[in-house]
Amino acid sequence: MLDSCQNAQERWGGVHKLIDRWLQEREELVKAFHDLRNAKPAFADKSLNGRFCEILVDYVSAWHFEVSEHLVNEAKAFGDDGGLELVKQINPRIDVSTEMALSFNDHCHKGDCNDTERFAEALEKLGSQLRERFELEDCLIEVLHTAHKEESSVQA
Numbered sequence: 001m002l003d004s005c006q007n008a009q010e011r012w013g014g015v016h017k018l019i020d021r022w023l024q025e026r027e028e029l030v031k032a033f034h035d036l037r038n039a040k041p042a043f044a045d046k047s048l049n050g051r052f053c054e055i056l057v058d059y060v061s062a063w064h065f066e067v068s069e070h071l072v073n074e075a076k077a078f079g080d081d082g083g084l085e086l087v088k089q090i091n092p093r094i095d096v097s098t099e100m101a102l103s104f105n106d107h108c109h110k111g112d113c114n115d116t117e118r119f120a121e122a123l124e125k126l127g128s129q130l131r132e133r134f135e136l137e138d139c140l141i142e143v144l145h146t147a148h149k150e151e152s153s154v155q156a
Contacts, residue, residue, distance in 0.1 A: 019141065022059075022067050026134065029059045033130070037123055053105045060098045063137060068094075071144040083144045090136050097129040 032052040039048050068091070075083040104126050 016070075018066060018070055022062050025055065025059045025062060029055045029130070032056075033123075033127060037127070049108055053108055056101050057105055060101050063094070064098065067137075068140070071140055075144050080144065086143055087140065090140055094133055094136050097133040100126055100129050 029052075032048070032055045036048045036052045068087075072084065072087055074080075075087065104122060107122070
């Protein structure tokens with residue numbers, strides 16, 4: 001998971017401060033995920049669990065309220081109907097992982113993460129959803145931002 005995070009940073013780092021900051025948050029999320037997954041037992045370490053949940057909620061919120069919004073506005077500004085259609089197709093899939101992330105956070109804050117087996121299973125499912133989410137987010141950045149950046153440099 002961390003490798004794909006570093007690859008995204010290499011491809012889009014420096015392109016836009018918003019995306020840079022958000023990619024830093026992704027890297028922090030991946031590290032916190034690995035720290036939590038490797039803790040024995042993971043659910044018992046309240047500080048790791050709380051840190052992971054905080055980063056997780058911040059990350060998914062930043063996508064929905066900042067990064068995605070920026071990409072959609074950029075697509076609209078460039079009249080990119082194909083890009084906007086892609087957003088309509090991909091965002092519902094990203095929303096699935098958002099719901100799972102928020103549910104995971106809610107369950108942990110309620111103290112429902114005290115069963116080692118259930119916690120490990122929930123964490124692995126969340127990890128799988130996050131991997132897919134990262135791929136989908138990267139796809140949207142690639143299609144929407146990179147294409148518009150290239151188009152604007154051609155127009156200049």
